[in-house]
Amino acid sequence: MPDITERVVELIKSASTDLSPDIEQALMAAKAAEAPGTAAEGALQTILENVRMSRTTGRPICQDTGTPLFYVWNPEGVSQRELLKQIRAAVRIATERAYLRPNAVAALSGKNSGDNTGIDFPTVHFEEWGHDYIQVGLLLKGGGSENCGAQYSIPSAEFEASRDLKGVRKAVLDAAHKAQGFGCSPGILGVGVGGDRVTSMLKAKEQLFRPLADTNASSELDALEKQLQREINELGIGPMGFGGKTTVLGVKIGELHRVPASFFVSIAYMCWADRRKVMTIKEGNVALLAAR
Amino acid sequence: MSTRLTIPISEKDIRALHIGDQVLLSGTIFTGRDAAHKYMVETFIKNKCPSGERALYDVLKTGLKGGVIYHCGPVVRKREDGEYQFVAAGPTTSIREEPYQAAVIEHFGLRGVIGKGGMSEKTLAACQKHGAVYLHAIGGAATLIAGSVKQVVAVHKLDFGVPEAFWQIRVEDFPCVVTMDAHGQSLHEKVAADSKRKLAALLGK
Missing domain, CATH: 3.30.360 (Dihydrodipicolinate Reductase; domain 2)
Structure with missing residues (x-):
């Protein structure tokens, strides 16, 4: 043993101390995309400096x-x-x-x-x-990002959503809007579709282990991941909720079988310090x- | 691009700030979160200061006049020479102090509150009335912010626990963004409203 x-x-x-290269590169690209001199660009600059300092000093x-x-x-x-x-x-x-x-x-x-x-x-x-x-x-x-997670049982009384890709899209957009910058954006969304209340969220969290640049094995989920990333960024919430072009660095969706009576969409919010x-x-x- | 502010800050300098402005703050500030805010309101503002608490009251009265309070529960190390050192000091969620903040701004003459996530109507109104701003620090930037803490001047009420105590610290070029100004504007309200409109448009597609 x-x-x-x-x-x-x-x-x-x-x-704890050495942010993964794909996340850091995505943060650099996000900084380059913001207009110079804006609060959004400044926030990403501070974030990137902090990442480098933590790596050098070995501090969280x-x-x-x-x-x-x-x-x-x-x-x-x-x-x-x-x-x-x-x-x-x-x-x-x-x-x-x-x-x-x-x-x-x-x-x-x-x-x-x-x-x-x-x-x-x-x-x-x-x-x-x-x-x-x-x-x-x-x-x-x-904890701040975990508090921004959400779980929807579709159809929902809160908003009209169907038990299909369109419904999943609505639920994820709603969760991203509710989270604003509170989860320390730009974040990464892990999404679980199907399962029960526990396994659905577990699937959502497991998605966070995927590299940002990967491709979903399911072509329809892959297309939805890219569409949602684009659409959430169109909301303009931006880094730390200051307004800006990047609200999420990625959306990753996993599915699992469910019972006919249930349709859960679970969203795990991961902060930029992924x-x-x-x-x-x-x-x-x-x-x-x-x-x- | 950033405006430099040094404590004590004048009302004129505060009124010149608007939401979205970037600030580099220097001077001596105090950390204070849940226990500290409850204590200030209950011990000094709602009631007459007991004689045993007089010394701290005088420190706060002097230090917070034109000064800044920071919503933060730091990780602090005691060095071998006995001095304290800030190791990690990112902002904590501010909305928990909403019931207390307006009274603290008014009573002590605060010019700024630093935290994350923004605050609500009562605090926004107090900022406008008394000439103060809400400064948003960068959540998660714990190492960088700890690096801007040049000296731990003193610690008060350490019996609240390390995260909850009042840490009197001298900072240099602490980076923040004005997200609630002294003109009644809140960047949080603006971004929430704008993104809600965009969400409705996306869902209408």
Whole structure:
């Protein structure tokens, strides 16, 4: 049984302090698109300087280091219970080293556990796969952006939406408008269509692991992703809600089967500080990736 | 492109600002969030200041006159020489202070409030009446903002906890954007209304 504790600490440090290149490049392109001298351009300039400073100093990009969401893919025969222990230990070490702010508080009393562990905290999803190595994905999801997430049960009493691509489009546009700049725009939207209330949102969050420039395997969803990105940016909400050309850096949609009675559209809002990293651990060889 | 503001700020300089203006702020400011705002209103504004709280009241009265309060729960490190250092200091969501902010602006003669997400009608009206602005910091830019904090002058009410205490800090070129000005304008209201119109047009297609 391998011990991956120190590796996971590296993964946490990388996610918290070193923004992935595809996100940084998208922020640079967004800055170039804004008119010089505007508040939107200034905000993106500040964001990019902050990203560079965090990388150089090894300090968290944002003081809200968020909920740590782990996704683990393990080969047959590796104990998930042991991996869970190691991940929790790694989270404690990363908190001591200030890669993470102590961010786990008891639901009702608000008492901080002090080390980022608690009831189902951090969140760890496991899946056994056919490869002979371990892969660990990590998403650090800040509270401000998480509060901008939404879930629609269609048809909705709130607005007319049909149980098809048009309805999905309406729901996502509505959520993006409601979020304004509050989730620290320009953000990335993960969307889950179908499933139940839990699996639909889980699918939405999993989309956030996709590279910004990828193509959806479903051609109709791929077209909708591109259309929604364009249309949300047409809303003009802009960076931090100051008004401007870029409100989202990407929209990523996943689908799953549902029961005939339900049609859920779930939207997970990720802030510009899209702290996601993936690590593969094959014997002694460790590789860090920006996305999966 | 940015306007430089130094504390104490005059009413004239505040009235010259408009929504969308970029500002670089320098001088000594105070952090204050939920516990601090509740404390100020209940201890100093609604009631007569108890003698035990007099010293802090005098510090705030002097420091906030023409000054600025920052909605922020910082990550602070105590250095080996015993001095405090700001490690990460991005803005927190301001709307939670809406019930208190107008009274604090009026009572202390604040010229600015820094935070994120904007505030509502009561604060906007207080800004117009008393000559103050809401300054939006860049959410998530925690390292950069911590870098603009040149000195921790003092900490008050540390018993509220590190994020909730009043941190009296000297900042240089703290970058923000005016999103609520002293003329009754709110960039948040404007962007929300404009984007709502565009949304209606998109859905009508």
